[in-house]
Amino acid sequence: MSKYASGKYAYGISDRSGFRYRLRDMRQEWNGLLVGKDEFEEKHPQLFPIRVRPDGQALRKARPEITLDQERIIQYGFNPVGFSDPLNLFDINNLVANGLVGSVTIGGDATSIDTETDTDTDADSLPTATLTGFGIAASVGTVTISTSSELAATYTVTVVGGNPSNHPYYNFGSSNKFAINGSTATADVNLSLNEGSTYRFDQSDSSNIGHPLRFSTTANGTHGGGSEYTTGVTTNGTPGYAGAYTQIEIASGAPTLYYYCTNHSGMGAQINT
Numbered sequence: 001m002s003k004y005a006s007g008k009y010a011y012g013i014s015d016r017s018g019f020r021y022r023l024r025d026m027r028q029e030w031n032g033l034l035v036g037k038d039e040f041e042e043k044h045p046q047l048f049p050i051r052v053r054p055d056g057q058a059l060r061k062a063r064p065e066i067t068l069d070q071e072r073i074i075q076y077g078f079n080p081v082g083f084s085d086p087l088n089l090f091d092i093n094n095l096v097a098n099g100l101v102g103s104v105t106i107g108g109d110a111t112s113i114d115t116e117t118d119t120d121t122d123a124d125s126l127p128t129a130t131l132t133g134f135g136i137a138a139s140v141g142t143v144t145i146s147t148s149s150e151l152a153a154t155y156t157v158t159v160v161g162g163n164p165s166n167h168p169y170y171n172f173g174s175s176n177k178f179a180i181n182g183s184t185a186t187a188d189v190n191l192s193l194n195e196g197s198t199y200r201f202d203q204s205d206s207s208n209i210g211h212p213l214r215f216s217t218t219a220n221g222t223h224g225g226g227s228e229y230t231t232g233v234t235t236n237g238t239p240g241y242a243g244a245y246t247q248i249e250i251a252s253g254a255p256t257l258y259y260y261c262t263n264h265s266g267m268g269a270q271i272n273t
Helices: 068-072
Strands: 012-013 020-022 100-109 137-148 153-162 177-180 200-204 213-216 233-236 247-249 257-262 268-272
Touching: 213 247
Parallel strands: 100 137, 153 200
Antiparallel strands: 012 020, 153 177, 200 247, 213 257, 233 247, 257 268
16 A cells, blocks of 8 residues: 655645745644644634524422411421321322310410400400311310419508508507508508409518418407418418518409408408409
8 A cells, every 4th residue: 555755855835825834843733724823713602503502491399479378387397197288299199187085174364365256354254265277177075264264453462560550450560561552541451452353462571471461250350369361372381581472362242341460460451343
């Protein structure tokens, strides 16, 4: 097979300029022209074909704006019973759980229960509770609402010495007397309380140390031969220290009551109901 000569001494004529160059120094351009090395030109980038790629038509994992109502019903996380699909992306077949609740007891103050049918906080007209927002179909056997009436008033109790002459037990029993809201006057210490309402006697003042306040249906309480009245009565703490109080919810049909000191005679007064 024949082969080309080495062209060691050969010359060639440029296809562009017509100048003579050593053949082995000449270069071929992209268009096939054989030119001198000082004439050689690279192919201009604009002569290359333009690569056209299609524009993206959709976003991956897009999060479009939704309404406030839709945001409230989106469930973020796994829900074994079913899930909410506000965007209608899936054919949902939510499970429905059926159960039986034997007894439900709701405790708390009457004013903390939101009702639609009754906003009265008196104990003689307790509100009703409505259970909503449950994702189950249930049969409720008994719903019991245990409430305590809203505090109608809080009385600050202090102990005043020196046998104050304006107290109803002046010159009777102990020289110390219970004062209500700073007064020992008969008109201030004899109280009128409403049935169905709750009243607190605050004994956190240090003057109450050793003077527990209680109630009785007998004047002067146990010192007058009576017994302690405990219906609707709760106590907290130790008299004379922070947080101490005696509280009473006046029952319907309650008799005339008297408050007294369990340790000393002649310190209390009367409660009209």
